[in-house]
Each structure stands twice: as structure tokens, then as C-alpha cells.
Amino acid sequence: MKNYLVIGLGRSGISATNHLVNHSQKVFVYDNNKKLAKELILGGIIDKNVKIVAKLNKSILCIIHCIVLSPGVKLSKKLLNLVQKFNIEIIGELAYANKFNVAPIFAITGTNGKTSTVNFLNDFFNNSKLSSYLLGNVGVPFSESVDKIQPQDKVVLEVSSFQLEYCQGLKVKCGAILNIAPDHLDRYSGFREYCDTKKKLLDCVDKDGRIFLNYDQKLTRLIGKSYPQTYYFSTNSLPSNERGICIIDNQIVWQENKSKVIVANLDKLNLKGEHNLSNLICAIGMALYGGVSEEQIQSTIPLLKTPKHRMDFVGAKNGVNFFDDSKATNIHSVQSALKSFTSPIWLLLGGSDKGESFDVFFKNLPKNVVGVVAFGKNGKKIYKSALKNDYFEINRFKSLENAFDFVKKEANSGDTILLSPACASFDEFQDYQQRGDFFCKLVAEWISEV
Numbered sequence: 001m002k003n004y005l006v007i008g009l010g011r012s013g014i015s016a017t018n019h020l021v022n023h024s025q026k027v028f029v030y031d032n033n034k035k036l037a038k039e040l041i042l043g044g045i046i047d048k049n050v051k052i053v054a055k056l057n058k059s060i061l062c063i064i065h066c067i068v069l070s071p072g073v074k075l076s077k078k079l080l081n082l083v084q085k086f087n088i089e090i091i092g093e094l095a096y097a098n099k100f101n102v103a104p105i106f107a108i109t110g111t112n113g114k115t116s117t118v119n120f121l122n123d124f125f126n127n128s129k130l131s132s133y134l135l136g137n138v139g140v141p142f143s144e145s146v147d148k149i150q151p152q153d154k155v156v157l158e159v160s161s162f163q164l165e166y167c168q169g170l171k172v173k174c175g176a177i178l179n180i181a182p183d184h185l186d187r188y189s190g191f192r193e194y195c196d197t198k199k200k201l202l203d204c205v206d207k208d209g210r211i212f213l214n215y216d217q218k219l220t221r222l223i224g225k226s227y228p229q230t231y232y233f234s235t236n237s238l239p240s241n242e243r244g245i246c247i248i249d250n251q252i253v254w255q256e257n258k259s260k261v262i263v264a265n266l267d268k269l270n271l272k273g274e275h276n277l278s279n280l281i282c283a284i285g286m287a288l289y290g291g292v293s294e295e296q297i298q299s300t301i302p303l304l305k306t307p308k309h310r311m312d313f314v315g316a317k318n319g320v321n322f323f324d325d326s327k328a329t330n331i332h333s334v335q336s337a338l339k340s341f342t343s344p345i346w347l348l349l350g351g352s353d354k355g356e357s358f359d360v361f362f363k364n365l366p367k368n369v370v371g372v373v374a375f376g377k378n379g380k381k382i383y384k385s386a387l388k389n390d391y392f393e394i395n396r397f398k399s400l401e402n403a404f405d406f407v408k409k410e411a412n413s414g415d416t417i418l419l420s421p422a423c424a425s426f427d428e429f430q431d432y433q434q435r436g437d438f439f440c441k442l443v444a445e446w447i448s449e450v
Contacts, residue, residue, distance in 0.1 A: 001026055003063050005053065005088075008070025009036050012093040014046055015141035016068045019097070021047040022147075028053050028060065061086050068096050071137075071162035074187060092166040094159065097142035103149045105171065106286055107136075107157040109164065109201050110178025110214075112333040113279040114138075116306045117178060118158040120283035121290075123304055125154050128287075128296040132156050137163060154290055162187075164200045174286050175205040176212040178279060180219050181332030185355030195219070202227055212285050214278065215242065233282045235274055245285040247277070252284060252297075263294050268302040272311050275336035280304070309436035311337060314443045319413025322443045325420035326436030330354060331361050334422045338366050344415045346407045348400070349382050350375035351423030351435070358385035358422070365391060371410065375403035377427035399428060400435065404442045 002025055006017045009031040020027045029037050029046070030053040037052040053060050061082055066089045069075070075083070075090075083090060098105070108117050115138050125132035132154035135142045142157065149155060159167075161184060180198050188194040202223070205211050213224040215232035224230035232244035243256040245263070252263040263284065271280060284297055306312075309326040316322065321343070328334045329351075338345065347369050362385055365372075374382040374396040386394040397403040400419075411417055419439045429435040 002065040003028065004066050004068060005030065005060070005064045006068045006070070007031075007056075007075075008073040009033075009040060009046075010070050010072055011139075012141040012143070013068075013070040014040065015144040016070075016093045016096055017046050017050060019100075019143040019146070020068070021050065023100075027051070028064065030056055056082075058082065061088060064088050066091065068093060069166055071160060071165075090166050091169065092163055094136065094142050094157070094163050095167050095169040097146045098170050100146045101142075101149060101155065101171075102151045103133075103153040103155050104173035104290075105155045105157055106174045106290060107159050107170075107172045107201060107204070108176045108178065108282070108286075109159040109161070109198055110176075111181045111183045111198075111330060112328075112336065113178045113275060114158045114160070115327075116276060116310060117176070117279040117283050118156050119307055120280055120304055121286050122156045124283060124287035124292045124297065124300050125156070125290060127300045127303065128292045130154060130291060134158075136160075159201055161194060161197045164197050167200055167204060170204040171206065172201065172204045172209065173206055174210045174212070174289050175201050176282050176286060177201065177214065177220050177223070178282060179214050179217050179332065181330065182356055183330040183332070183354065186353065199223060205229055210286075210289050212244070212282050214282070215244065215246075216278065231285060233278065233285050235277050235281065245281050245288075247281065252281060254285075254288065263288070264298040264301060266301070269304075270302060271304060271306060273336065273340040275333075275339075276306060276311075309432060311340060312436075312440075314440050315447050317447045319415075320408075320411045321416045323416060323418045323420075324436045324439050324443075325418060326425070326432045326439060328420040328422060329424050329432060331356050331358065331422050334420045335361070337418065337420045338369065341416055341418070342368060344368055344370045344412075346371045346373065346411050346415060346417045348373050348375065348403055348407065348417070348419045348439075349422050350377075350379045350400070350403070351421045351425050351429075352376065352427040353378045353381065354424050356422070358382055359389055361422070362386050362389040362391045369393075370415070371395070371407070373397065373403045373407050375400050376421075376423065378423045382422075400438065401442060404439070404446075408446055 028051045040046045122134040136157040137160040138158040211229045214220040215234040234246040238246045312324045314322040372394045383396040425435040
């Protein structure tokens with residue numbers, strides 16, 4: 001029996017704690033919220049036999065063999081030095097759960113599009129009668145389901161950069177990086193550290209497995225040259241010397257050894273935006289590798305939908321269309337969204353800061369963005385960046401509701417009002433879902449007004 005310390009009691013921390021208890025390990029738990037562990041025990045959510053740790057210091061660390069770290073937790077340098085002094089192993093919840101896994105893992109990371117892509121891949125498997133589990137950053141922790149998984153199943157895993165920080169031991173059959181763009185710079189020392197963390201997924205892929213990388217992005221294209229398992233995906237044609245999946249004349253084409261095979265056509269595709277097309281073809285490449293037939297790919301394509309708050313059409317009034325893209329929490333994601341429209345756009349930007357600069361964004365803002373409305377805690381920074389870069393069609397408000405009240409009066413028939421915030425939501429809201437739901441509520445209330 002080992003002494004495990006679970007740090008962070010979000011959903012993944014709770015799942016890891018319960019799994020450890022069920023496997024007869026001695027478990028200690030710690031969370032910055034000092035009351036949380038007691039509340040979870042009293043509520044029967046975690047086992048009453050776990051030991052609550054009030055403070056992370058020498059007296060507790062000297063008896064710990066392994067730390068299971070929740071993805072939301074960033075350890076201080078002082079604490080890391082102590083952990084190193086006592087030679088304690090640190091693993092993430094994904095790597096811990098993988099110790100008990102018996103099925104092939106299909107793992108997807110990237111700055112944007114992860115949740116949509118894992119949902120697409122899971123749909124391809126399920127519609128082909130292949131049993132799969134959709135786990136990880138998408139919402140259900142790996143350790144919550146791992147004991148139910150059978151060798152014939154597929155594990156579809158959404159993986160964030162936070163989850164990759166301590167991913168040693170994670171074994172992946174097929175892995176993909178959708179894209180890499182600046183994000184979470186409030187957590188990392190810079191873009192390089194963030195990028196290096198994303199790349200850790202590729203080192204987890206089996207030597208006889210497969211890697212899918214985005215050929216349309218120079219950074220991911222170059223990363224692929226270092227991995228012999230690499231296949232590419234592209235929304236355009238691929239060079240004849242590359243292998244992978246691409247689009248030629250509205251058809252999805254598999255290319256390898258200079259031969260081309262038509263997999264499916266896109267005539268019945270219901271997804272909006274080139275970024276979703278890129279996510280789709282990555283999922284198709286992985287699905288083919290996982291045993292889904294071309295016929296099953298074709299029959300599933302018309303059924304695919306993106307999860308909520310990703311370029312959702314909310315409603316229209318007086319000829320003005322409203323779209324909810326609350327999941328766009330970084331600049332790269334907003335840039336992708338803007339490419340989906342030719343109509344005049346009123347862009348709602350704001351929330352809590354993630355460390356990105358908006359200078360290049362405003363220098364390259366598409367001409368059809370007729371106005372930007374900044375809101376929330378990061379509104380001042382956005383407003384200053386706009387003026388600094390000679391973009392003057394900008395207004396600033398304290399809250400999303402104030403911003404909405406302004407823009408609904410300014411927009412004309414034929415315009416689009418787009419909530420695509422480029423920021424986290426934690427100044428006003430619990431998460432991006434709550435922010436998107438609130439925006440949808442504001443739209444519905446205004447539409448219903450006589």
C-alpha cells in the first residue's frame with residue numbers, strides 16, 4: 001500500500017480520490033478551499049476514510065509516495081522543491097487512470113476545437129457500433145470510467161495543456177494536435193513553454209501508433225517532421241509527397257504513397273466555419289484508423305453537430321442575427337470565427353484576462369467588423385489596444401449586459417452581433433457556458449419584446 005496525496009478537489013481530483021480508495025490505497029487530500037474536503041465527505045461524494053491535509057509542508061510530504069495533481073492546480077516553486085527533496089512522484093489524473101486502462105486511447109489536444117473534435121470522433125465510433133468512452137477535459141474524468149472499460153472499447157480523450165504537464169506514463173494509440181496558438185499565458189512563462197507542453201502528447205503515442213497534425217498551420221506542420229508516425233490533415237490538398245487526409249473539390253480524400261482514395265463528400269455537411277471543417281477531417285482520419293468504414297463516415301457526416309456555445313445561431317430580430325461563440329476564450333479562436341461571416345459584424349469582446357496582447361488582432365481586424373464592444377474586467381485593456389492601433393470603432397462597458405444593451409440599438413438590418421469574447425469568463429461568470437447561456441437569455445428577452 002502506498003500513501004497518495006490528491007491535490008485539488010475538482011471533478012478529476014474527486015474521481016482520482018475515489019478510485020484510489022476503491023483500490024485499497026491510503027489517500028490524503030488537499031484543496032486550497034479548506035472547507036471543501038469536509039463538505040465532500042459529509043455529502044458522501046468522497047470516502048470518509050480519506051485524510052484531510054490542512055497544509056502542504058514537510059510533516060505531510062515526508063510520508064507521501066505519490067501526488068496525483070488535478071489539472072487546475074499549479075504548484076509553487078517552493079512546494080516543488082520540497083517534493084523533489086522527498087523524491088515524491090507527481091502524476092496527473094490522466095496518467096494515473098491510464099495505469100488501469102486496457103483499451104486503445106485516441107487523444108486530441110490543441111488550443112481550439114478539442115471538444116468539437118472529440119465529439120465528432122466519438123459520434124463516428126458510436127454510429128459504427130464501435131463502443132467508445134468520451135473522457136478527459138470534455139467533462140468526465142478518465143479515472144471515473146476506467147474500471148468499466150473493456151479491451152474492445154475505444155477511449156476518446158480530450159486533453160488540455162494543464163493535463164499534459166504531468167502526463168508521463170500515458171500511453172496513446174492515436175494522438176492529434178489540432179492547432180497551437182497563444183493561450184493560458186497567465187499560467188505559462190511564455191508561448192514556448194505552452195507549445196512545449198502541448199507537444200508532450202506526441203511523446204505518449206505508441207511507436208506503432210499514429211499522429212495527426214494540422215498541415216495548414218506552419219508550427220504543427222514543422223513539429224510533424226520529428227515524428228515518424230505523423231499523418232497530416234488539411235482543408236486544402238496536401239503535397240503529393242505527404243500522407244494524410246485532405247479536401248479536394250468538396251471531397252474528403254485519403255492520400256498515401258502518392259495514391260488518393262475518396263472517403264466521403266461534404267454535400268450534406270451542416271457545420272459552419274473552416275475551423276470546424278479542419279476539426280472534422282482530423283476526426284475522420286482518426287476514425288478511419290480506429291476501424292470506421294468509408295460508408296459509415298459518409299452516413300455520419302450529416303448528423304454531426306458542435307457542442308453548445310460554439311458559433312451557435314441564437315436568433316434574429318429586425319434583420320439582425322445573433323451568434324453565441326462564448327467558448328472562444330482566446331484570440332486565435334475569435335479570428336477563426338470572424339472568417340465565417342461576410343456580413344457586417346458587431347463583435348463583443350471581453351471577460352477576464354489570459355495574458356494575450358490584442359495589438360496584432362486590431363492591426364489585422366477584418367473590414368466587415370464595423371464595431372467592437374469591449375466589456376468586463378479585460379475591457380480596459382482591449383479598449384486601449386484598439387485605440388493604440390488606430391481602431392476607433394470601439395466602445396467599452398462594465399458588463400456583458402451593458403454591452404448587449406448598447407449593441408442591440410446600434411446594429412442595423414443585415415448585421416451580425418457576435419459574442420466571441422477572446423477572454424476567460426471568471427470576472428462575471430462561473431464559466432464560458434454560463435456566459436453563453438446569459439447571452440442567449442438576453443437575446444431571447446429582447447426578441448420577445450413587443
